[in-house]
Amino acid sequence: MGSLESKIPSGPLAEKWTKHKNEIDLVNPANKRNIDVIVVGTGLAGGAAAATLAELGYNVKTFCYQDSPRRAHSISAQGGINASKNYQGDGDSDYRLFYDTVKGGDYRSREANVYRLAEVSGNIIDQCVAQGVPFAREYGGLLDNRSFGGVLVSRTFYAKGQTGQQLLLGAYAAMNRQINRGKIKSYTRHEMLDLVLIDGKARGIIARDLVTGEIERHSGHAVVLATGGYGNVFFLSTNAMGSNVTAAWRAHRRGAYFANPCYTQIHPTCIPVSGDHQSKLTLMSESLRNDGRIWVPKRLEDAQAIREGKIRPTELSGDERDYFLERRYPAFGNLVPRDVASRAAKERCDAGFGVNKTGEAVYLDFAAAIQRYGEEKALTSGIKDPDKATITQLGEEVIEAKYGNLFQMYEKIIDENPYKTPMMIYPAVHYTMGGLWVDYNLQTTIEGCYCAGEANFSDHGANRLGASALMQGLADGYFVLPYTIGDYLSDDIRTGPISTDSPEFEATEKAVLERINKLMNSNGTRSVDYYHKKLGKIMWNKCGMSRNAEDLKSAIDEIAELRKDFWENVKIPGKEGQFNQELEKAGRVADFLELGELFAKDALERNESCGGHFREEYQTPEGEALRDDENFKYVAAWEFKGEPSEAVMHKEELVFENIELKTRSYK
Amino acid sequence: MNLVLKIWRQENAEAKGKMVEYPMSNVEGDMSFLEMLDVLNEDLINKGEEPVAFDHDCREGICGTCSLMINGEPHGPDRLITTCQLHMRKFNDGDTIVIEPFRATAFPIIKDLVVDRDAFERIQQAGGYISVNTSGNTVDANAIPIEKDKADEAMDAATCIGCGACVAACKNASAMLFTSAKVSQFALLPQGRVEATDRVMNMVRQMDLEGFGNCTNTGACEVECPKGISLENIARMNREYMSAIVKG
Numbered sequence: 001m002g003s004l005e006s007k008i009p010s011g012p013l014a015e016k017w018t019k020h021k022n023e024i025d026l027v028n029p030a031n032k033r034n035i036d037v038i039v040v041g042t043g044l045a046g047g048a049a050a051a052t053l054a055e056l057g058y059n060v061k062t063f064c065y066q067d068s069p070r071r072a073h074s075i076s077a078q079g080g081i082n083a084s085k086n087y088q089g090d091g092d093s094d095y096r097l098f099y100d101t102v103k104g105g106d107y108r109s110r111e112a113n114v115y116r117l118a119e120v121s122g123n124i125i126d127q128c129v130a131q132g133v134p135f136a137r138e139y140g141g142l143l144d145n146r147s148f149g150g151v152l153v154s155r156t157f158y159a160k161g162q163t164g165q166q167l168l169l170g171a172y173a174a175m176n177r178q179i180n181r182g183k184i185k186s187y188t189r190h191e192m193l194d195l196v197l198i199d200g201k202a203r204g205i206i207a208r209d210l211v212t213g214e215i216e217r218h219s220g221h222a223v224v225l226a227t228g229g230y231g232n233v234f235f236l237s238t239n240a241m242g243s244n245v246t247a248a249w250r251a252h253r254r255g256a257y258f259a260n261p262c263y264t265q266i267h268p269t270c271i272p273v274s275g276d277h278q279s280k281l282t283l284m285s286e287s288l289r290n291d292g293r294i295w296v297p298k299r300l301e302d303a304q305a306i307r308e309g310k311i312r313p314t315e316l317s318g319d320e321r322d323y324f325l326e327r328r329y330p331a332f333g334n335l336v337p338r339d340v341a342s343r344a345a346k347e348r349c350d351a352g353f354g355v356n357k358t359g360e361a362v363y364l365d366f367a368a369a370i371q372r373y374g375e376e377k378a379l380t381s382g383i384k385d386p387d388k389a390t391i392t393q394l395g396e397e398v399i400e401a402k403y404g405n406l407f408q409m410y411e412k413i414i415d416e417n418p419y420k421t422p423m424m425i426y427p428a429v430h431y432t433m434g435g436l437w438v439d440y441n442l443q444t445t446i447e448g449c450y451c452a453g454e455a456n457f458s459d460h461g462a463n464r465l466g467a468s469a470l471m472q473g474l475a476d477g478y479f480v481l482p483y484t485i486g487d488y489l490s491d492d493i494r495t496g497p498i499s500t501d502s503p504e505f506e507a508t509e510k511a512v513l514e515r516i517n518k519l520m521n522s523n524g525t526r527s528v529d530y531y532h533k534k535l536g537k538i539m540w541n542k543c544g545m546s547r548n549a550e551d552l553k554s555a556i557d558e559i560a561e562l563r564k565d566f567w568e569n570v571k572i573p574g575k576e577g578q579f580n581q582e583l584e585k586a587g588r589v590a591d592f593l594e595l596g597e598l599f600a601k602d603a604l605e606r607n608e609s610c611g612g613h614f615r616e617e618y619q620t621p622e623g624e625a626l627r628d629d630e631n632f633k634y635v636a637a638w639e640f641k642g643e644p645s646e647a648v649m650h651k652e653e654l655v656f657e658n659i660e661l662k663t664r665s666y667k
Numbered sequence: 668m669n670l671v672l673k674i675w676r677q678e679n680a681e682a683k684g685k686m687v688e689y690p691m692s693n694v695e696g697d698m699s700f701l702e703m704l705d706v707l708n709e710d711l712i713n714k715g716e717e718p719v720a721f722d723h724d725c726r727e728g729i730c731g732t733c734s735l736m737i738n739g740e741p742h743g744p745d746r747l748i749t750t751c752q753l754h755m756r757k758f759n760d761g762d763t764i765v766i767e768p769f770r771a772t773a774f775p776i777i778k779d780l781v782v783d784r785d786a787f788e789r790i791q792q793a794g795g796y797i798s799v800n801t802s803g804n805t806v807d808a809n810a811i812p813i814e815k816d817k818a819d820e821a822m823d824a825a826t827c828i829g830c831g832a833c834v835a836a837c838k839n840a841s842a843m844l845f846t847s848a849k850v851s852q853f854a855l856l857p858q859g860r861v862e863a864t865d866r867v868m869n870m871v872r873q874m875d876l877e878g879f880g881n882c883t884n885t886g887a888c889e890v891e892c893p894k895g896i897s898l899e900n901i902a903r904m905n906r907e908y909m910s911a912i913v914k915g
Binding site (some may be wrong): 001048052053055066068070073075085087101112118120123124125126127128129130131132135136137139140141142143160161162164165166172174176177179180181186188237238241242275276277278279280282283376408409412414415434478479525527529571573574578579581582635 | 679695696697698699701702703705706709712713714715717718720722723724725726728729730731732738745747748752754756777778783784785787788790791793794796797798800801802803804805806807808809811812813814815818821824825826828829852853854856858859871877893
């Protein structure tokens with residue numbers, strides 16, 4: 001256990017995956033029937049993996065905490081999915097998608113993994129269309145594309161503002177086909193609480209039935225974790241309320257290394273916080289930056305007047321506005337990558353130019369796009385000399401067709417019409433690039449324990465480009481894991497069923513029960529949310545969009561102290577043997593309280609700025625991130641040693657043979 | 668604003684439930700409905716009482732987890748949104764708000780406001796898919812052009828989030844809108860036509876087995892649907908079903 005061998009196949013970059021597939025061992029169809037695989041999490045990665053593994057003939061058990069696999073948080077992804085189809089003829093290719101992703105990730109990802117991702121991306125679109133995913137189409141009947149941040153081609157496929165939902169329903173449908181055939185047994189409202197290791201290999205899980213509270217043992221020849229990201233360590237994020245790190249963290253405690261925990265994506269276009277009651281944040285798709293222009297007032301006094309409600313943003317002329325992304329990054333303008341856009345918004349707000357009551361919001365303005373589309377529509381509709389009102393109406397219709405549901409969502413939350421008044425947006429925690437360390441085969445440092453999708457660290461480096469999360473989830477689930485896991489399982493054809501009566505299952509179940517008892521018997525006075533909110537504040541203020549050594553050190557101390565307080569003073573009503581949402585939350589927050597500390601420790605060790613990790617000490621005079629390739633061109637993989645403070649870092653040096661490392665510039 | 672909440676409390680599936688009154692003060696208009704319930708639960712926990720159990724997850728109107736009958740309407744008084752998107756500014760100071768679970772024989776109560784919607788799972792498992800392998804070795808995505816109008820209509824049907832509001836709104840607790848949305852999505856696409864006959868027969872059979880009522884064209888489902896799924900889907904499913912019977 002515990003080697004950091006990446007297992008990247010030899011040979012030229014473009015041939016590695018094909019060569020690897022030709023060389024790995026396969027399992028005979030008759031033998032697959034004797035092999036059980038557990039898949040935890042049923043989002044794009046888990047759902048796709050479960051369906052494919054079952055289709056290949058393995059016996060699959062899936063677990064999700066939701067009441068249906070279809071509700072996993074992949075469903076909330078709005079904008080789209082990238083693929084190097086080059087349907088637009090704008091010069092796209094596998095290499096270009098690979099290049100953009102490595103550059104976008106600030107040169108902190110593994111070349112071979114990213115190239116494989118680009119290589120299978122086209123297949124994903126073919127697969128999804130065959131499954132009946134209703135992607136947007138042009139009038140000629142072919143698929144439509146749009147562009148996303150950080151790239152210069154249109155390679156994003158989409159289904160209105162609900163791409164994640166439609167792709168997940170595709171994977172869910174594929175799962176349903178296998179459930180109907182009896183090849184998948186789906187356990188909903190179940191949460192994995194520990195990983196069972198036998199002779200160093202992952203051989204099962206301990207799960208809690210969230211309806212009855214019963215603790216169950218489930219065995220398998222391999223365990224796949226596809227449990228998403230850990231953004232909820234910040235309490236406020238765009239993740240679902242239930243999204244958590246527990247499965248991954250429990251595996252970490254059993255020996256799986258946790259890689260780059262400090263790499264977090266703070267998404268630039270979210271609806272700003274409205275008050276202390278806030279329970280989560282809502283994302284507005286990055287696709288809005290195709291047509292929206294981001295600005296704040298040029299003069300401080302105008303910003304103040306807007307905050308006090310004395311003037312309205314529409315009263316300011318173009319000259320009185322600072323389109324700060326267009327000003328700072330003329331080449332990419334409003335379509336710079338997410339980390340760059342977020343930091344630029346924070347910089348303006350910190351300087352006093354914020355436009356909502358709290359001073360933490362910038363404008364996203366569609367007036368120019370409405371005008372442009374209106375004129376174009378009038379022309380194509382044969383309307384001669386249209387007046388201003390007609391142009392506005394036609395333009396608004398075009399915008400509605402493109403982003404209608406997002407505009408409606410905004411209006412419901414903020415109670416303002418975004419067609420008439422610019423939207424207010426602010427960055428929010430959205431995605432975590434860090435996760436369990438995996439090799440090229442997506443195996444963690446525990447044999448037989450695999451990790452796919454957002455839960456692993458593999459493809460996005462220090463920053464993820466828009467529309468790449470869906471691509472990675474489905475690539476891992478449909479096209480990578482089903483091959484690579486076969487190589488491991490080929491040794492298990494004679495193993496036979498794994499008994500759940502072994503001492504290992506017994507001991508792990510006992511540990512789970514003890515932890516639950518400890519939580520239930522703490523006669524404290526404070527709710528779980530009290531601790532979660534406190535943790536979130538520490539994380540946001542000291543490990544958020546920009547970090548410095550001093551803050552990180554104090555965050556480490558504060559989190560350790562908060563964790564101690566939690567175990568002494570948390571209060572959980574109800575009983576363990578029943579439906580108990582507070583107990584569910586408590587287990588998750590307990591794990592966040594450990595992860596949060598490791599997160600800060602990782603951020604403190606990385607003395608450079610790269611992607612989503614911005615250290616104030618390491619920036620250029622213009623405020624751009626200053627990377628240090630000489631000393632930090634590695635993956636930091638942490639080994640659990642009891643307390644987060646004792647975790648040991650192992651380095652995987654990143655080797656770039658096909659891309660020249662450059663300062664990332666979007667100017 | 669100050670409010671009175673009347674909430675259905677039920678220990679578990681077997682227990683007898685009852686309405687319990689909770690006064691609420693200092694509710695802000697910018698709070699979402701579920702954030703208002705979070706505040707209530709925090710209060711209850713601090714007082715040593717059990718919080719109200721309710722289903723929720725994404726809190727942005729897409730996962731379909733949240734439910735609730737609010738003053739007799741699924742997802743409350745606003746239109747085209749889920750409960751998690753409902754904001755307290757839609758209510759007035761002094762209002763009494765009645766909060767109940769989605770009620771239907773096919774949706775047994777788990778606890779308080781949480782219901783079991785597994786019946787929807789089984790309807791989907793009976794045929795809500797296209798039988799293609801996930802090998803990726805299918806035809807190129809652009810090999811079959813699809814009329815934009817048809818693709819858009821399929822997309823409209825596909826936006827169903829499976830929340831169950833249609834069932835809760837219907838006096839017959841019918842699941843026709845839900846089932847027809849899935850049947851329609853595939854019936855409208857060339858990829859889905861191949862198995863259209865078996866699909867509609869199997870899904871309708873399962874829907875009946877689950878104990879959902881029949882459709883009497885009241886249209887309450889369409890009005891209450893947070894995603895605006897159209898009644899036309901039910902008509903389309905009926906046509907698909909009739910032609911499946913004729914084909915045998």
